[in-house]
Structure formats: C-alpha cells, structure tokens
Amino acid sequence: MVDAFTVDPDALDKDAQTWRDWKGDLQKISNGIPMAGSDFDSLAFSILPGAQDVLAAYKTVTSALEESISTGLEQFQGFDQKLTKVASMYREAEETNVEEIASTDAEVG
Amino acid sequence: MMIDVPKIAADFIKGCNTSEKALQNAVADAPGILRQIVDSQLVTKFLPGFAKQKLIDAVMWAVRKVADLLYEVIELFRLLARSVGNPATLRTAAEGMVTDVATASDTLTEDLKPASLQGTQTENWKSPAAVSYATGLSEQALSVKGIGEIARNLDLALRDMADSIESFYTDAEIAFLGLAISVAGLVIAIATAGPTLGVGTVLGLVASVAGLIMSVWGFVSAFTNSASRNSDDAAELAASPSVVWTESAFAA
Numbered sequence: 357m358v359d360a361f362t363v364d365p366d367a368l369d370k371d372a373q374t375w376r377d378w379k380g381d382l383q384k385i386s387n388g389i390p391m392a393g394s395d396f397d398s399l400a401f402s403i404l405p406g407a408q409d410v411l412a413a414y415k416t417v418t419s420a421l422e423e424s425i426s427t428g429l430e431q432f433q434g435f436d437q438k439l440t441k442v443a444s445m446y447r448e449a450e451e452t453n454v455e456e457i458a459s460t461d462a463e464v465g
Numbered sequence: 466m467m468i469d470v471p472k473i474a475a476d477f478i479k480g481c482n483t484s485e486k487a488l489q490n491a492v493a494d495a496p497g498i499l500r501q502i503v504d505s506q507l508v509t510k511f512l513p514g515f516a517k518q519k520l521i522d523a524v525m526w527a528v529r530k531v532a533d534l535l536y537e538v539i540e541l542f543r544l545l546a547r548s549v550g551n552p553a554t555l556r557t558a559a560e561g562m563v564t565d566v567a568t569a570s571d572t573l574t575e576d577l578k579p580a581s582l583q584g585t586q587t588e589n590w591k592s593p594a595a596v597s598y599a600t601g602l603s604e605q606a607l608s609v610k611g612i613g614e615i616a617r618n619l620d621l622a623l624r625d626m627a628d629s630i631e632s633f634y635t636d637a638e639i640a641f642l643g644l645a646i647s648v649a650g651l652v653i654a655i656a657t658a659g660p661t662l663g664v665g666t667v668l669g670l671v672a673s674v675a676g677l678i679m680s681v682w683g684f685v686s687a688f689t690n691s692a693s694r695n696s697d698d699a700a701e702l703a704a705s706p707s708v709v710w711t712e713s714a715f716a717a
Binding site: 362363364367368370371374378381382384385387388389390392395396397399400401402403404405406407409410412413414416417418420421424425427428430431432433434435438439442 | 548549554557558561569572573576577582583584586587588591592594598601608609615616622629630633688691693694695696698699700702703705708715716717
C-alpha cells in the first residue's frame with residue numbers, strides 16, 4: 357500500500373493478464389473476418405452487373421474493419437503494458453517507503 | 466430461395482454444346498436440302514439454274530444471319546456459366562461473419578465490464594489513474610461493440626449477393642428456354658422445309674427470331690434486375706458506418 361492511494365499491485369497484474377487474454381480474443385475476431393480474395397474466392401461474387409461494386413464495397417469495409425481492430429489490438433496492449441508498469445512502479449514505491457521507514461526507524465532507534 | 470446455381474451453369478454448358486452442334490449440322494445440311502427441294506418442287510424445278518441458286522442463297526443468307534445471332538447468344542450463356550459466382554461460398558462466408566466476428570465481438574463486449582477486472586474496484590485501486598482506467602474500459606467496450614454492427618451489415622450484404630445470383634439464374638433459365646426454342650425452330654424448319662419450300666424455312670426463321678427475342682428479353686430483364694439490386698446493395702454497404710476505434714488516454 358502507498359500512502360494517500362489505495363492500490364493492490366497484484367490486482368493490476370491480474371488485470372494486465374486479462375487484457376492480454378482479451379487481446380487474444382480480439383485477434384481471433386480479426387482473423388475471423390472472411391476476406392474476399394484470400395479467405396474465399398472473389399469470383400464467388402460473380403461478374404453479373406453490379407456484383408463487382410458489391411465486391412469492391414465488401415473489400416473496403418472489411419479492410420477498414422481489420423485496420424480498426426488493429427488499432428484496438430494496440431489499445432489492449434497499451435492497457436496491459438500500462439497496468440504492468442503501474443503495478444511495478446507501485447511496488448518499487450512501496451519498497452522504497454519500507455526502506456525509508458526502516459532507515460528512519462534505525463536512525464530514530 | 467436456394468437454387469443449385471452450379472448445376473444450372475453446368476446445364477447451360479451442356480445445352481449450349483448440344484444447341485451449337487445441332488445448329489452447325491443444320492446450317493451445314495441446309496444448302497443440300499434446299500438444292501433437293503428446288504430441284505423437286507413443282508413451283509421451282511423448272512426455274513433456270515441461276516434462279517434456283519439465287520433462291521437458295523436468299524434463304525441461306527437468312528438462315529446464316531439467324532444462326533450467327535444464335536451463336537452469339539450461345540457464347541453469352543457460356544460466359545454466364547463460367548462467371549456464375551458461388552452463392553454457397555458467399556453464405557459460408559456470411560456464417561463465418563456472424564459466428565466468428567459478430568457473435569464473438571458481442572461476447573467480448575459483454576466481458577469488457579468493470580466486474581471482470583480488479584483494478585476497477587476501489588478497494589484495489591483508488592487514484593486519478595484508476596478513474597482514467599475505468600473510462601478507458603468503457604471506451605474500448607464501445608469500440609468492440611461497433612464490430613458486431615458492421616459484421617451484421619457485411620453478413621447481410623453477402624446473403625443478398627447470394628440471393629441476387631440465384632435470382633439472376635432463375636431468370637436466365639427462362640431466357641435459356643428461349644434460346645433452345647429458337648435453335649429447335651431453325652433446325653426443324655430446315656429439316657422439314659421440303660413440302661413447302663421457303664414457307665417452312667421462313668416460318669422456322671420466324672420461330673427462331675421469336676425465340677431469340679424471348680432470350681434477349683429474358684437477358685435484359687435478368688441483367689436489369691440484377692444490376693439494380695446489386696447497385697443498391699453496394700451503395701448500402703459502402704454507406705455503412707465504420708468503426709472509429711477510440712484511443713484511450715490510459716493506453717497511451
């Protein structure tokens with residue numbers, strides 16, 4: 357514990373793991389997007405009139421979705437890293453405080 | 466409505482091959498048949514040779530004109546059969562879009578709530594950073610939720626496209642019937658022209674032209690319906706909102 361703040365570094369470490377798991381789930385969602393041309397044949401749309409417009413719109417929207425999710429993956433990683441860093445900083449601060457208290461105790465003693 | 470588009474395409478190819486062969490044979494046999502007729506019929510057998518040939522040439526010109534049109538339509542059906550598309554593949558992709566993307570993102574959205582985390586509980590973490598953490602969590606949950614909405618639009622677009630292809634081929638089957646009628650009309654006319662030289666052939670040409678009109682009308686109708694429907698779907702999909710992923714201050 358740190359004075360003036362309530363913090364449990366172990367809780368933050370557990371949260372960091374949760375965000376890592378969620379990142380894995382989000383990655384699976386991204387991988388699950390059926391991409392025309394790679395996951396399935398673009399010719400499935402046929403070459404009937406207007407079909408190529410649907411295909412082009414489909415590709416645009418799926419690519420944008422994939423790109424957006426990649427930002428999400430970075431965000432989730434950012435949460436994981438920030439939590440790990442904060443937990444570590446709190447632990448260091450707590451250790452420093454304990455050392456200072458011990459030193460002060462020794463001087464007082 | 467679900468129809469077996471690949472089977473229809475295969476039937477088109479088979480029918481095209483049969484029609485083309487029948488047409489080639491009929492056109493190849495036509496001059497000989499016409500020669501026999503002009504030489505044997507009362508109304509023509511006493512005509513001078515050049516007049517008989519002129520008559521044969523005139524009928525053959527019309528036969529070849531119609532036959533050429535029929536060959537073009539046959540090629541069009543072959544092109545359609547090759548570019549048939551695959552509704553089953555589109556529906557499989559749509560299912561994946563729902564299961565692996567829409568439903569999975571719904572589940573993840575449900576998971577992204579304060580109760581799933583420990584740092585969002587004040588007994589574990591109480592500080593200004595904890596407030597930013599909680600805000601960031603709700604921002605990320607909203608972004609994940611947006612995936613599901615887009616995935617459902619994409620699912621709809623894939624299913625509509627599959628329906629559109631099937632609808633087109635249902636119309637095209639009617640057009641193909643017109644082609645079959647027109648080929649049969651010409652072939653039969655040539656084969657049975659004997660008793661009424663010219664009249665039978667001309668009637669056959671009329672039948673062929675009528676069949677062609679039916680084919681062409683069927684095509685125009687099928688193409689128009691397909692183009693209109695697909696353009697609407699494309700515009701709707703292109704206008705669908707995209708996910709703008711919120712970048713949370715906490716994750717910076």
